[in-house]
Amino acid sequence: MTHCVWKSLYVQSWLPKKKCKGIVILAHGMNEHSGYLQRLTESLLKAQYGVYAFDHEGFGRSSGTHALVNDYKQLVDDLKVHITTVQNTWPDKKVSFGGALILHALNTMNIQVDGVILQAPALQLHASRRPGPSIEIFGRFLAQLVPSLALLPSNGGKGSSKSVREQVSKQKKNDPLYYSGNVRLGTAFSIMSAIDDLQTPQVVANFQVFNTPLLLQHGDADVVCDLAGSLSWFSQLTNCNDKTMIPYAQACHDLLHEPESIATVVLSDCVAWLDQRS
Numbered sequence: 643m644t645h646c647v648w649k650s651l652y653v654q655s656w657l658p659k660k661k662c663k664g665i666v667i668l669a670h671g672m673n674e675h676s677g678y679l680q681r682l683t684e685s686l687l688k689a690q691y692g693v694y695a696f697d698h699e700g701f702g703r704s705s706g707t708h709a710l711v712n713d714y715k716q717l718v719d720d721l722k723v724h725i726t727t728v729q730n731t732w733p734d735k736k737v738s739f740g741g742a743l744i745l746h747a748l749n750t751m752n753i754q755v756d757g758v759i760l761q762a763p764a765l766q767l768h769a770s771r772r773p774g775p776s777i778e779i780f781g782r783f784l785a786q787l788v789p790s791l792a793l794l795p796s797n798g799g800k801g802s803s804k805s806v807r808e809q810v811s812k813q814k815k816n817d818p819l820y821y822s823g824n825v826r827l828g829t830a831f832s833i834m835s836a837i838d839d840l841q842t843p844q845v846v847a848n849f850q851v852f853n854t855p856l857l858l859q860h861g862d863a864d865v866v867c868d869l870a871g872s873l874s875w876f877s878q879l880t881n882c883n884d885k886t887m888i889p890y891a892q893a894c895h896d897l898l899h900e901p902e903s904i905a906t907v908v909l910s911d912c913v914a915w916l917d918q919r920s
Contacts, residue, residue, distance in 0.1 A: 670740070691916060853884075861897060
């Protein structure tokens with residue numbers, strides 16, 4: 643494993659000891675950091691894939707106020723630079739893994755990746771997570787004044803199934819790099835903007851001609867990002883000749899930290915999908 647500080651962003655990379663089948667670029671989810679994806683990294687390395695990952699600004703070991711996102715587009719710009727750097731280092735093979743930020747990066751980049759793995763992407767917030775219109779208007783106004791104010795309640799462990807919720811919550815609280823406090827106003831409404839912007843006519847039209855190999859994984863018990871958003875977006879990829887969507891029964895949002903019976907299948911599906919295209 644190597645690591646370095648790059649443009650104020652903490653970057654990590656791992657390469658298999660034997661032949662490298664390809665490179666997977668990881669983009670972690672909100673509140674997380676690149677080390678939170680350790681189990682995925684280990685599975686990829688065991689399957690002989692190299693991994694590059696970095697901590698978004700404000701998360702993990704990167705600079706910035708912990709868990710504060712003033713504008714999601716800044717994170718997208720960082721991600722685009724990260725992808726470009728990896729592509730220049732490994733021009734022959736690369737795959738991107740992540741969620742909504744990956745989609746924003748692909749929508750605005752001139753270069754292409756060889757594949758995309760999306761896991762419970764933020765394409766539609768679950769109805770229980772989105773505030774009413776009047777509250778949202780006031781919240782956006784307040785977020786402009788005090789974006790770092792940690793006012794909104796987090797998922798409260800609902801990202802995981804009940805059988806592992808206590809264990810996963812304890813793991814998060816014991817991890818100083820994981821943000822487990824209340825959601826900051828700036829971050830909350832930046833996430834909502836990222837979701838809404840993926841629904842604009844121009845972006846929808848762009849993805850209607852999307853033809854990059856795609857694996858989309860989503861739990862049908864996800865009460866953070868609604869499965870319906872993934873299903874709707876997936877159905878619009880009318881030009882994509884290689885697309886796979888796997889809904890996992892009784893699985894919640896954090897697929898890599900679900901019960902063993904689910905998490906192992908999720909990881910196995912990732913590796914199998916890669917192997918079929920490497």
